[in-house]
Amino acid sequence: MQDNLFKINETEYILPGSRACQGCGLTLAYRHMLKALRENTVLTIPASCLCVLHGLYPITPVTVPCLNTTFASTAASASGIAAGLRALNKTDITVVAMAGDGSTYDMGIQALSGAAERTTDFIYVCYDNEGYMNTGTQRSSATPMGAITTTTPILTKEHSKKDFVRIMEAHDLPYLATTSPAYPIDLYEKFVKAKRIKGTRYMHIYSPCPPGWMFPAKDTVRMGQLAVETGIVVLFEIEDGKFRFTGRSKTMAERGKKQPIINYVGKQGRFRKMSIEQLNRLQAWVDSRWNDYLRKAEG
Ligand SMILES: Cc1ncc(C[n+]2csc(CCOP(=O)(O)OP(=O)(O)O)c2C)c(N)n1
Numbered sequence: 001m002q003d004n005l006f007k008i009n010e011t012e013y014i015l016p017g018s019r020a021c022q023g024c025g026l027t028l029a030y031r032h033m034l035k036a037l038r039e040n041t042v043l044t045i046p047a048s049c050l051c052v053l054h055g056l057y058p059i060t061p062v063t064v065p066c067l068n069t070t071f072a073s074t075a076a077s078a079s080g081i082a083a084g085l086r087a088l089n090k091t092d093i094t095v096v097a098m099a100g101d102g103s104t105y106d107m108g109i110q111a112l113s114g115a116a117e118r119t120t121d122f123i124y125v126c127y128d129n130e131g132y133m134n135t136g137t138q139r140s141s142a143t144p145m146g147a148i149t150t151t152t153p154i155l156t157k158e159h160s161k162k163d164f165v166r167i168m169e170a171h172d173l174p175y176l177a178t179t180s181p182a183y184p185i186d187l188y189e190k191f192v193k194a195k196r197i198k199g200t201r202y203m204h205i206y207s208p209c210p211p212g213w214m215f216p217a218k219d220t221v222r223m224g225q226l227a228v229e230t231g232i233v234v235l236f237e238i239e240d241g242k243f244r245f246t247g248r249s250k251t252m253a254e255r256g257k258k259q260p261i262i263n264y265v266g267k268q269g270r271f272r273k274m275s276i277e278q279l280n281r282l283q284a285w286v287d288s289r290w291n292d293y294l295r296k297a298e299g
């Protein structure tokens with residue numbers, strides 16, 4: 001993939017006036033995702049920060065049609081839309097189901113897994129802000145070990161983040177990619193590619209969240225960059241079974257270098273009660289995954 005700022009679609013699909021927080025990583029990613037997918041896109045979303053961003057009918061800053069659904073039925077809802085469009089012989093419309101990590105990792109996994117096994121034709125997007133953020137930062141199975149949430153108020157989260165991307169990898173999808181709003185061109189190009197492919201495509205967006213992760217709103221992009229530079233977030237794509245690093249992660253893999261995880265967790269208030277033992281465990285978790293991906297890239 002070639003970095004080229006000039007080929008990004010100039011049309012805006014989110015107009016000024018969204019109700020998301022200042023510095024929201026999801027909003028930044030969503031803007032570039034819609035630029036890549038363009039007009040002929042129909043969305044289905046459950047309750048979430050994304051739902052709040054969309055606002056209440058008839059006032060919304062988003063210019064593509066969207067169906068609100070329930071958490072557990074997000075992928076089933078997309079399957080229904082895809083079947084309806086097929087019946088109408090409308091083959092040029094991209095169906096997108098988009099949900100947070102709480103909705104995806106915890107509540108929507110069974111409908112998503114079923115649809116993926118049937119290779120239903122839609123793009124599933126999980127924006128991972130590592131908690132139930134819309135309702136005030138409750139713990140999800142995507143919350144990293146050592147983070148404070150409102151449902152882990154005294155002690156930090158003890159268990160490691162569920163590696164949901166690997167669960168989706170096991171479905172042998174035609175296309176799967178991880179992205180970050182801190183690298184918008186990488187994100188844009190992956191969505192352009194996903195749009196062209198048929199079957200179930202899975203896109204993961206790591207979305208820094210200033211209030212939930214407790215960092216200043218101005219630092220969203222830097223936080224996204226640090227996640228990648230420390231290797232806790234890895235940018236890659238798998239197309240027809242072939243794994244490849246992309247963007248900054250590719251450069252890091254080539255140079256054999258990544259930053260220590262303290263450079264990332266030390267900048268977020270949610271990790272302020274993390275013990276040294278947890279920090280070491282998190283570093284070991286990051287190193288182990290990074291080495292697995294290096295092996296995968298070698299083939
Ligand atoms: C069945 C049900 N339970 C609880 C809620 C309340 N609720 C609305 S949004 C939300 C959080 C969703 O978390 P996530 O999917 O991670 O998305 P985010 O809020 O982080 O965008 C919850 C619990 C609901 N709408 N429906």
Ligand code: SF4
Nearest residue numbers: 020021024049133209
């Ligand atoms: S809580 Fe986080 S994810 Fe939700 S709108 Fe605010 S910044 Fe975005």
